[in-house]
Amino acid sequence: xxxxxxxxTKTKRDKLAxxxxxxxxxxxxxxxxxxxLGLFLKVELHKQGEVMAERDIQYVPNTLIAVGLIAxxxxxxxxxxxxxxxxxxxxxxxxxxxxxxxxxxxxxxxxVLVGALMCYCMHWxxxxxxxxxxxxxxxxxxxxxxxxxxxLKRTVDMLQMQFQCCGNNGYKDWFQIQWISNRYLDMSQKExxxxxxxxxxxxxxxxxxxFSCCNINSPRPCIQQQITNNSAHFNYEHQTExxxxxxxxxxxxxxxxxxxxxxxxxxxxxxxxxxxxxxxTGVRYLQTSLENVLRQxxxxxxxxGWLLENSFMETARMNLNIIKSLGKGNQIDTATNxxxxxxxxxxxxxxxxxxxxxxxxxxxxx
Amino acid sequence: MVVMKMKFPFQKRVKLAQGLWILSWCATVAGxxxxxxxxxxxxELRRRAEVMDNQDIHIVPNTLMIVGLASLGINYFASKICxxxxxxxxxxxxxxxxxxxxxxxxxxxxxxxxxxxxxxxMKGSLESSLKAxxxxxxxxxxxxxxxxxxxQKQNIDRLQMEFQCCGNNDFRDWFEVQWISNRYLDFSSKExxxxxxxxxxxxxxxxxxxFSCCNPSSPRPCMQYQLTNNSAHYNYDYQTExxxxxxxxxREALVNYYMGLMNTIGAGVxxxxxxxxxxxxxxxxxxxxxxxxxxxxxxxxxxxxYLLEKGVKETIMEYLDPVLKFLLLKNQVEEGSAAATTTxx
Numbered sequence: 169x170x171x172x173x174x175x176x177t178k179t180k181r182d183k184l185a186x187x188x189x190x191x192x193x194x195x196x197x198x199x200x201x202x203x204x205l206g207l208f209l210k211v212e213l214h215k216q217g218e219v220m221a222e223r224d225i226q227y228v229p230n231t232l233i234a235v236g237l238i239a240x241x242x243x244x245x246x247x248x249x250x251x252x253x254x255x256x257x258x259x260x261x262x263x264x265x266x267x268x269x270x271x272x273x274x275x276x277x278x279x280v281l282v283g284a285l286m287c288y289c290m291h292w293x294x295x296x297x298x299x300x301x302x303x304x305x306x307x308x309x310x311x312x313x314x315x316x317x318x319x320l321k322r323t324v325d326m327l328q329m330q331f332q333c334c335g336n337n338g339y340k341d342w343f344q345i346q347w348i349s350n351r352y353l354d355m356s357q358k359e360x361x362x363x364x365x366x367x368x369x370x371x372x373x374x375x376x377x378x379f380s381c382c383n384i385n386s387p388r389p390c391i392q393q394q395i396t397n398n399s400a401h402f403n404y405e406h407q408t409e410x411x412x413x414x415x416x417x418x419x420x421x422x423x424x425x426x427x428x429x430x431x432x433x434x435x436x437x438x439x440x441x442x443x444x445x446x447x448x449t450g451v452r453y454l455q456t457s458l459e460n461v462l463r464q465x466x467x468x469x470x471x472x473g474w475l476l477e478n479s480f481m482e483t484a485r486m487n488l489n490i491i492k493s494l495g496k497g498n499q500i501d502t503a504t505n506x507x508x509x510x511x512x513x514x515x516x517x518x519x520x521x522x523x524x525x526x527x528x529x530x531x532x533x534x
Numbered sequence: 535m536v537v538m539k540m541k542f543p544f545q546k547r548v549k550l551a552q553g554l555w556i557l558s559w560c561a562t563v564a565g566x567x568x569x570x571x572x573x574x575x576x577x578e579l580r581r582r583a584e585v586m587d588n589q590d591i592h593i594v595p596n597t598l599m600i601v602g603l604a605s606l607g608i609n610y611f612a613s614k615i616c617x618x619x620x621x622x623x624x625x626x627x628x629x630x631x632x633x634x635x636x637x638x639x640x641x642x643x644x645x646x647x648x649x650x651x652x653x654x655x656m657k658g659s660l661e662s663s664l665k666a667x668x669x670x671x672x673x674x675x676x677x678x679x680x681x682x683x684x685x686q687k688q689n690i691d692r693l694q695m696e697f698q699c700c701g702n703n704d705f706r707d708w709f710e711v712q713w714i715s716n717r718y719l720d721f722s723s724k725e726x727x728x729x730x731x732x733x734x735x736x737x738x739x740x741x742x743x744x745f746s747c748c749n750p751s752s753p754r755p756c757m758q759y760q761l762t763n764n765s766a767h768y769n770y771d772y773q774t775e776x777x778x779x780x781x782x783x784x785r786e787a788l789v790n791y792y793m794g795l796m797n798t799i800g801a802g803v804x805x806x807x808x809x810x811x812x813x814x815x816x817x818x819x820x821x822x823x824x825x826x827x828x829x830x831x832x833x834x835x836x837x838x839x840y841l842l843e844k845g846v847k848e849t850i851m852e853y854l855d856p857v858l859k860f861l862l863l864k865n866q867v868e869e870g871s872a873a874a875t876t877t878x879x
Binding site: 347353379382389402 | 745755
């Protein structure tokens, strides 16, 4: 009992082959789109790579790039096959390849689905990576004279200005680290010495933030120093003031940015997966209907197409038996002449044509 | 005295027509490109319209857009004409159309060249427009509560951060302007009162700049206030300090940006001008060569093609004569009617 059997006339078969040819070429284009989306994500992750700690997030864009390339190749081959399937003689060329091709493509569509799911699940790892990376970057903000960290100050400043954020969780993160290098502190001043002594680790902490935290939408000039001291500034209350500095933390800002990108990419990959699945179904119908036509002998007759010849359970059982017998392949089975499907004893008479004369041994010189 | 006479055997005429057809389609694409370049330039100029005092510079992108659209039409007709040129039956219907067509095409091609020349010549006008606009922008920086000027602060801050510049000529422009609003000054404080009294106009002037002048490439945290006071900051010498704030003035930065953009566009438009000119020259040669064939029985004879039948001066007079006659005739009619009205009285 076949699964989803459909009758195909000759014209319907030809139309199916032509439509599938066009759809395969569209799939090549979508494969190229997947490749470029993977490349885009890789570049975007690399751009902010300095504020990300070492985490395994590059596997998502790499998977997308690989999937895109393989999709292009598979659909290019599929296009060639479907182009030849209009003519039953040319189909004979591809007959043996088609079934393995369909099986490979079926497993490949799983990879596409996994790629889509990865896009949605990546943000947990990304959040942890950003958390660690931003903490490190802020700690080394002042080390503009240390080789390898010279440009971290510039990177963090540009990041805060571009993404309109301040600090890791908020601007108060800057109060807990020393972001002014000792090179620019006058150690002879009493105030500086007092501040350093009041701290356990001997760090110069202050309730101020770098200039890159300043909000350009503020109606008043930016208040960077003595932020929590209301009396230090005229007409200022730090608990209610919202427009002076950027209120959002950079981790959240970056996360929102990347989640937005990845959701769009994930949606595109899901749509591509559905499209690939439908093209694969069409190719399967085409293959089975053409094989049935060949079995019937008349190329212009009607034939049936199906997804599976028997029901799911029977097909699964048959495949399991084949796999089991592959395991027994090195044992010689004399009872059935090594053929697992035949159960006939080998005492049957051999039949040598109408005269039933066994063939003579042909010597070399005659 | 004929200008640029050339001999055209039949095969050469056919090749000329075919080459011209391809060339005119290339020129159509080039015309669309000119229009796009004009749109890009206009968009870029409009983005910074708040710091420009007048809109005189917009004549350059406007001209480019007009010329782009006109060249689409010119080249479309050129391709149609050269398609019909080799067919002796269809070519005569273009006869009356060609003289005004060439006049209009030459006008727009010359206009293209003028647009490129203008983009270089209007540098001075752009500079003075930016000077006045930036001066106003800096003056009204503090007026974030005045309707119509609420966003001046935002614009100036964004401009200074994006173009990496500070002030009009340089950062000292901020020392001459009160950029901190009175709303945020504590008038009970002695320091504030002293500063206001020391100034003739009663303005609160500081030797400090807004935060948007800060250079993120500086190795030390930004120093915005008391810039000219070396003792206010540790290990600081304002005469030699180069990385703390942006030293470039915004006028210079903007002029460089726009002149760079217009140079690039000008180079492209110049090559499009040469392409368009070659299309018109080829079309003229094809037209004159085909006109010599008209009426003859054997259409495959060799003919001569030329650019201008008479000299340049005489051709110009020929084109201007109808225009002048039209103007003079108007005057004569007015004189005649004035005489007629005065005589009966």
